[in-house]
Amino acid sequence: MGSTQNTNATPLVVMAGNPNTGKTSLFNHLSGQRSRVGNYPGVTVERKSTSLQLGEIQVELVDLPGCYSLTARSPEEQIAVNTVAGGVRQANPNLVVVVVDATQLIRNLYLLTQLLELQVPCVVALNMIDEMGPQSPDPAVIQQVFGVPCVPTNGRTGQGIQSLKDAIVTALDAGPTPVPEIPYPPALQADIDAVIPSLPPSWRDTEARGRALALWALNSVDGTDELLDIDAELREAVETRATAAAAAQRDIDTEAISARYIWLDEQQEVLCSSAPARSRTESVDSVLLHPVYGFASFLLVMLVIFQALFAGADPLIGLVETAFSWMSEHAIAILPASILTDLFTEGILAGVGSVVVFLPQILLLFLFIGLMEDSGYMSRAAFLMDRIMRAIGLHGRAFVPMMSGFACAVPAIMATRTMERRRDRYLTMMVIPLMSCSARLPVYTLVIATLFPPSNLFGLVPVQGLLMVGMYLFGTIIALVATAVLGRTVLKGQHIPLLMELPPYRMPTFGLVLRRMWERSRLFLSEAGGVILVCTIILWGLLSFPGTTPPPDGATQEEVATWQQTSLEQSYGGQLGKAIEPAIRPLGLDWKIGVGIIGAFAAREVFVSTMGLVYGVGDAADEESMSLREHMTAEVHTDGSPVYTPLAGLSLMVFFALACQCVSTLAVVKRETHGYRWPVFMFVYMTLLAWMASFVVYQGGMLLGLG
Numbered sequence: 001m002g003s004t005q006n007t008n009a010t011p012l013v014v015m016a017g018n019p020n021t022g023k024t025s026l027f028n029h030l031s032g033q034r035s036r037v038g039n040y041p042g043v044t045v046e047r048k049s050t051s052l053q054l055g056e057i058q059v060e061l062v063d064l065p066g067c068y069s070l071t072a073r074s075p076e077e078q079i080a081v082n083t084v085a086g087g088v089r090q091a092n093p094n095l096v097v098v099v100v101d102a103t104q105l106i107r108n109l110y111l112l113t114q115l116l117e118l119q120v121p122c123v124v125a126l127n128m129i130d131e132m133g134p135q136s137p138d139p140a141v142i143q144q145v146f147g148v149p150c151v152p153t154n155g156r157t158g159q160g161i162q163s164l165k166d167a168i169v170t171a172l173d174a175g176p177t178p179v180p181e182i183p184y185p186p187a188l189q190a191d192i193d194a195v196i197p198s199l200p201p202s203w204r205d206t207e208a209r210g211r212a213l214a215l216w217a218l219n220s221v222d223g224t225d226e227l228l229d230i231d232a233e234l235r236e237a238v239e240t241r242a243t244a245a246a247a248a249q250r251d252i253d254t255e256a257i258s259a260r261y262i263w264l265d266e267q268q269e270v271l272c273s274s275a276p277a278r279s280r281t282e283s284v285d286s287v288l289l290h291p292v293y294g295f296a297s298f299l300l301v302m303l304v305i306f307q308a309l310f311a312g313a314d315p316l317i318g319l320v321e322t323a324f325s326w327m328s329e330h331a332i333a334i335l336p337a338s339i340l341t342d343l344f345t346e347g348i349l350a351g352v353g354s355v356v357v358f359l360p361q362i363l364l365l366f367l368f369i370g371l372m373e374d375s376g377y378m379s380r381a382a383f384l385m386d387r388i389m390r391a392i393g394l395h396g397r398a399f400v401p402m403m404s405g406f407a408c409a410v411p412a413i414m415a416t417r418t419m420e421r422r423r424d425r426y427l428t429m430m431v432i433p434l435m436s437c438s439a440r441l442p443v444y445t446l447v448i449a450t451l452f453p454p455s456n457l458f459g460l461v462p463v464q465g466l467l468m469v470g471m472y473l474f475g476t477i478i479a480l481v482a483t484a485v486l487g488r489t490v491l492k493g494q495h496i497p498l499l500m501e502l503p504p505y506r507m508p509t510f511g512l513v514l515r516r517m518w519e520r521s522r523l524f525l526s527e528a529g530g531v532i533l534v535c536t537i538i539l540w541g542l543l544s545f546p547g548t549t550p551p552p553d554g555a556t557q558e559e560v561a562t563w564q565q566t567s568l569e570q571s572y573g574g575q576l577g578k579a580i581e582p583a584i585r586p587l588g589l590d591w592k593i594g595v596g597i598i599g600a601f602a603a604r605e606v607f608v609s610t611m612g613l614v615y616g617v618g619d620a621a622d623e624e625s626m627s628l629r630e631h632m633t634a635e636v637h638t639d640g641s642p643v644y645t646p647l648a649g650l651s652l653m654v655f656f657a658l659a660c661q662c663v664s665t666l667a668v669v670k671r672e673t674h675g676y677r678w679p680v681f682m683f684v685y686m687t688l689l690a691w692m693a694s695f696v697v698y699q700g701g702m703l704l705g706l707g
Contacts, residue, residue, distance in 0.1 A: 011059045011172055013052070016084050016115070017099030018108050019066030020379075022127045025155030026099055027063040030165065054169050059094075068107075070114045071219045071253075081216075084120060092120070095171050097164070099125045102132045102152075103504065106264050112146060113180050113260055117212035123171045124150040125164055130157070131504060145267050147178040156509060179208045182263045184215075187248075188255045191218055191241045198237035218242070218252050224421070281504040285380065294384050301377075302472065305368045307465025314449075316360035324349055324357065343540060348533065359521065361445060362438055366517040369406060374508035378403060392480055393487035398428045402479065405435030406472070409665045413672060427483060427491045429669055430682055433660050434479035436472045439604035443656045444471050446608055450629040451649040475657045482689070490681075535606045539599050542573035543614065568614070573598075587655060587691070588648035588698040600661045607656070647706050651698040658690035 017023040031050045052061040062083060070081045084096050096115055100108040115122055124143075129136045129152045139150040149167045153160035184192070195214040196204060204210030221230055221238045245252050287293050328349045335341040372378045385399040398419065405412040412432045416425040436444070448467050455463045551563050568574050569591075576598055577591035584594055592614050599610035608628070615631035635643040660666065666679040673679070 011094040013059045013095045013097060013168060014062045014064060014083055014093040015097045015099060016064050017066060018068050018101065018111065021099045021101040021108060022155030023066060023099040024063055026125055026127065026153060029158045029161045031061055054165050057169055069111055070216060084115060095121045095123060095168060097123050097125055097168065099127050102126050102128045102136050105137055109264055110260055116146065116177055116180050119176060119179060119206060119209050121171060121177055122148045123167050124148055126150055126152045127155050130154050180263065182259055184259045185255050187250060188252065191245065191252060194241055195237050198234045200231060215256060219256055284505060288380050289384060298381060298384060303465055303469050307462050308364060313360035313364055317357055320357045361441055363517060363521050365438055365441060366521060367513065370513035370516050371508050374513055376505045388480060392484035394424060394427065394483055398424060401428060402432055402435055405432040405437055409433045409437050409662065410668050413668050423491055426673065426678065427487055429672060430486055431479040431482045433662065433665050433686065434475050434482060434658060436475040436657060439662065440656055442605055442608045444468060444653055446629065447649040447653050450632050451644055451646045471653055471657055478658060535599055539573060539610050543568060543571045545572060586699065587694040588651045590643060593652065604656065604661050647698060647701040651694045654697050655690045655694040658686060658693055660686035
């Protein structure tokens with residue numbers, strides 16, 4: 001955190017602020033970028049940067065992770081403090097744009113006081129002024145008290161963006177900003193004076209900056225921090241003062257925080273009353289955060305969402321199935337009979353089409369998740385779940401990445417960087433893949449739609465939607481149980497109370513929600529065109545070779561079907577499925593499902609495309625085209641009993657709900673934990689858990705006569 005100046009020709013402008021202040025929205029308006037915007041902490045987990053032209057000046061604009069203060073113990077706060085204060089090998093910024101939530105003024109100004117103590121040039125963006133209306137703080141008063149420019153903005157509409165750009169240009173040429181004169185207690189002043197000589201020389205180029213960095217070290221450096229590039233001499237000096245303070249029954253952190261807030265509270269001009277929107281928010285929260293009504297509301301929301309996935313998407317799914325069937329029929333009619341034609345129709349179209357058919361449901365799922373994020377309900381879900389998380393050794397903040405795991409485990413695991421302790425991050429990583437991600441949705445949909453016809457329980461509750469909610473709740477409950485077990489065995493640690501801001505409810509910005517929905521769905525399609533396509537071609541080869549001698553012309557349909565079944569069983573893919581069949585037979589699954597499970601290790605969605613290949617290859621002589629669901633419904637054993645029963649389908653869904661069949665997830669865990677130990681542990685424990693749970697479901701159901 002030296003005072004190395006930014007010697008580059010391009011000035012460095014950094015955007016900083018508390019979580020959920022609309023900082024990324026302003027960044028997008030300023031730069032034209034399309035960074036993800038969410039209404040809960042933890043969206044920005046890495047710094048984003050872009051070039052920005054401001055008149056005749058070009059600057060590098062950086063969007064930092066949200067942080068409440070410069071006390072740096074978590075990775076996101078360390079990124080922030082290194083960027084705004086200058087790291088050991090990082091130059092100081094030319095300017096910091098501090099984004100302040102007008103509805104939570106004093107708490108947001110706390111970060112500004114820390115930056116000014118470090119003598120960092122600042123501009124204040126007073127955001128969310130629309131929510132305060134006429135009660136919005138006066139920017140001129142804030143500018144007078146703190147001595148820095150203050151511009152009112154609205155991140156949702158872009159109001160004030162041009163004024164903010166002008167203020168940035170002006171501030172880049174301005175002189176040093178004033179340092180707040182905060183009266184710290186004498187004992188804390190003595191601690192600061194004792195630590196200053198141990199600071200690196202580059203940290204104390206001015207007296208004010210040296211004192212601010214000494215106080216930062218006293219608040220940040222301890223035996224459990226994960227900070228890098230901290231000299232041993234500085235650590236020793238901080239430890240000495242912390243030990244002496246503890247002996248005197250003093251808390252250095254509390255003294256520093258209290259002194260700043262006392263000073264801020266004395267600035268009566270910048271105080272403002274609560275906006276009416278806060279009162280409406282509190283009225284709604286009295287229901288949605290209630291210990292009973294809150295959980296009931298959450299379950300009702302989930303039921304509505306997942307029933308909508310069936311009711312709203314099923315017609316579109318039928319259209320996609322018809323389209324791929326039409327393409328396959330016409331390709332067979334137009335193209336000459338050859339192995340390449342078989343590859344195109346039985347491999348590419350049948351395989352990829354079996355996955356793309358679920359795109360309408362993926363779109364709807366991402367739409368609903370986006371609405372929950374943008375409206376502020378996602379934060380309520382995290383707060384609501386804190387009551388459960390406390391009992392298992394975590395806090396509600398862990399539920400934010402866990403909820404994100406409903407969309408995809410990879411960004412959800414990256415979002416654990418917002419958590420302060422390494423133990424909490426690793427524990428959350430280990431259970432996020434148990435949350436039912438969108439990649440499992442095609443498997444759930446295939447099984448439920450095939451084996452559980454539309455009906456209503458008690459004439460009211462739709463069974464298909466209830467089953468879908470049940471699978472998502474099942475994964476969530478198992479994730480919580482796994483957290484409790486791992487948190488008391490492999491990853492022991494103490495509970496830390498949850499500190500999370502609950503933003504006011506806001507009308508979702510539908511343009512952003514739709515754009516985010518399409519971006520996530522585009523990633524799904526690109527995977528279908530990339531990983532799934534490659535896997536499909538490989539699996540088609542495994543299921544097609546080595547070929548067997550076809551029956552002579554004029555063979556009966558029964559002889560052709562027997563040849564097809566024999567050829568499929570003797571293929572390389574069939575042999576692999578037969579090899580693992582003894583392990584999955586107790587789960588009610590046959591070797592064809594085994595082939596699908598093998599393919600699903602590349603990506604869970606590949607299971608559906610693999611099953612499409614199995615039945616596309618095995619039934620190529622069918623005169624009438626059948627969908628995958630129809631094939632599975634018609635599949636019978638030699639004794640005429642159905643292969644796919646509701647109990648077998650439930651067992652299969654339980655296995656997929658718990659098994660770690662995603663190479664991308666394992667790869668990101670390896671990157672985040674810097675080794676192979678934790679991804680290997682994750683794969684082993686989840687696979688064993690999936691097998692045991694599926695075994696209990698199937699064998700227990702058989703004992704109860706449900707088979």
